[in-house]
Amino acid sequence: MNSSFYYLWSNISISKLALSLFTMTMTLSIYKLSNSATLSALVMFVYVIGKFFSSFVFPFISEKYPLQKILKRSMFLQIVILFAVYILLNKATIHSILFLIFLLIWIAGFVDGFSSPSRMALIPTTVTEYKLGRANSLISTTDQVFSLIGWSVGAVLLNRYGQLLILLVSIILLCISFITSIQIKANSITYSATKLKWATFKSGWTMLFNPxxxxxxxxxxxxxxxxxxxxxxxxxxxxxxxxxxxxxxxxxxxxxxxxxxxxxxxxxxxxxxxxxxxxxxxxxxxxxxxxxxxxxxxxxxxxxxxxxxxxxxxxxxxxxxxxxxxxxxxxxxxxxxxxxxxxxxxxxxxxxxxxxxxxxxxxxxxxxxxxxxxxxxxxxxxxxxxxxxxxxxxxxxxx
CATH class of the missing domain: 1.20.1250.20 (MFS general substrate transporter like domains)
Known part of the structure; x- marks a missing residue:
């Protein structure tokens, strides 16, 4: 395992914790703003819909830019979006602000949709083929650990310190994760910008169902x-x-x-x-x-x-x-x-x-x-x- 793998591993783990805390914070914030269980339940749905739409765009972006660059930019944009949400929550006193918050949650999901496939595709470029099994085991284990921490400890922290402070913690964690993304060095490849758009779009689906x-x-x-x-x-x-x-x-x-x-x-x-x-x-x-x-x-x-x-x-x-x-x-x-x-x-x-x-x-x-x-x-x-x-x-x- 080289240093790039450990930076990638840290990026995945810290981002997982940050986004778990962010989701919990937004669910509670929306509930307090609207007093509606239905609207608070929409937080995860809106976030996932954002990721869903980004998966249509990602093939075209990955055709033009290295995955390390895509990961770095998506991490930076997530920090900006979460900071914008933090500012809105500081000012939020009326229901009209809810639309803006949900829009930012959708954008956060959309941007995160570029991070996830980039990270997974970078794994085999940061370790030798012999260590792929160990690398995936390590990432999967810490993924579950940080999910457990986020969803269990997060609830206690929110109850004690309030959503604004926990959202700030999420932003700080994403900043650390962004720094780790800068340190990742992977094998370089040649990217093509000449492939037809439809061919680019369907290439992932073609591979999924390749017999x-x-x-x-x-x-x-x-x-x-x-x-x-x-x-x-x-x-x-x-x-x-x-x-x-x-x-x-x-x-x-x-x-x-x-x-x-x-x-x-x-x-x-x-x-x-x-x-x-x-x-x-x-x-x-x-x-x-x-x-x-x-x-x-x-x-x-x-x-x-x-x-x-x-x-x-x-x-x-x-x-x-x-x-x-x-x-x-x-x-x-x-x-x-x-x-x-x-x-x-x-x-x-x-x-x-x-x-x-x-x-x-x-x-x-x-x-x-x-x-x-x-x-x-x-x-x-x-x-x-x-x-x-x-x-x-x-x-x-x-x-």
Whole structure:
């Protein structure tokens, strides 16, 4: 691991914490300004919609500029936007200011949409291929750690110090993250400005569904597991806790914490065995998907709260195993300029699938009961593991 990787790692981790605190701060601020739970719930939605639109623009930008430059500029713009929000909140006394705040939240999401694929595409340029597994494990683990800190400690800090101070902390964290982005040095490549616009736009989608390098199989698995991921939407988990486990809201928090603990532990374990994951990512993907399916079925059948938390913790390592192995596989297949476009299309697909997941899991919960949401998800994870098995068999036949 060289210094550029550690700067990139720091950039990802610190930005994650800053944006977690920013999201929580804005949710609380909007609620206090409007006294509306509906408007406060729109904060994350507006932010994600901004990222969704940026994924259409990113392929054209990445065609003209190096990823390091895109990352630096997007980080700087995020600082400017958050500072503008800070000034508005200092002045905000009337509801008319809400439109401006939501507009800035949308722009913040749009700008962040350039950071995410840039960072992921830069990973294989800052480490040797041999260390890809360890690098992705390290990033994934700290990502979960900082998410846990942001969403747990953030609530306490907001309650004690107020949203303006925490928003200022978010700005300071983004400034530190911006400084780390300046230090990243990656392999240079030649960028083309002559490609047709339509060809540039569809290039990421073409790679996602390319059957020749198994990326189409990975994409199909992503779609299945993306729909299944609706089981962890806050509303579904809360209904399961209340109706199946017969517990109060605090157990909802325990289960969320258990998920983060499992993911962190899983990331640390995979770091120890990163070479094995990297040597055979197909097998790792298959094992991860199958055991997630098995544990989700057990979770649906169980009615004891303590066991539910243990099952969620156990799921964490298998989720991480599958995700990290997939990242390693993708990063070994493509060059940096192709990776950036693929990750932009991948993000776009994720937002579409997530929207559908929210819709379908809500319908199943309302019409058939929340427990059937988990049976449905278990079947999707099982189907995904069969896809992984087909990928594994195909890889063995080639070798």
């Amino acid at each position: 020749r390098n198994n990326l189409r199989t990975i994409t199909n698995m992503d779609i299945l597991e993306g729909v299944a991921s609706g089981i962890w939407i806050g509303g579904i988990t809360l209904v399961f806790v209340k109706e199946v486990l017969n517990k109060g809201e605090q157990w909802w928090g325990f289960i969320n914490t258990g998920y983060f603990i499992g993911s962190i532990a899983g990331g640390m374990l995979i770091m120890l065995f990163s070479h094995k994951v990297q040597t055979n990512p197909f097998r790792a993907i298959m094992i991860g998907s199958f055991f997630v399916s098995f544990l989700v079925f057990l979770y649906a059948l169980n009615k004891i709260a303590v066991i539910a938390i243990l099952l969620v913790i156990l799921m964490g390592p298998f989720y991480q195993l599958r995700d990290i192995a997939q990242q390693v596989f993708i990063q070994k297949q493509l060059r940096e300029e192709s990776l950036a476009k693929l990750y932009a299309a991948k993000d776009n697909l994720y937002y579409l699938v997530f929207t559908f997941s929210v819709f379908i899991t809500g319908l199943i919960s309302d019409y058939f009961g929340v427990i059937f949401v988990y049976y449905f998800a278990g079947l999707l994870y099982l189907a995904s593991s069969f896809y992984a098995y087909a990928l594994f068999k195909r890889a063995k036949s080639v070798t």
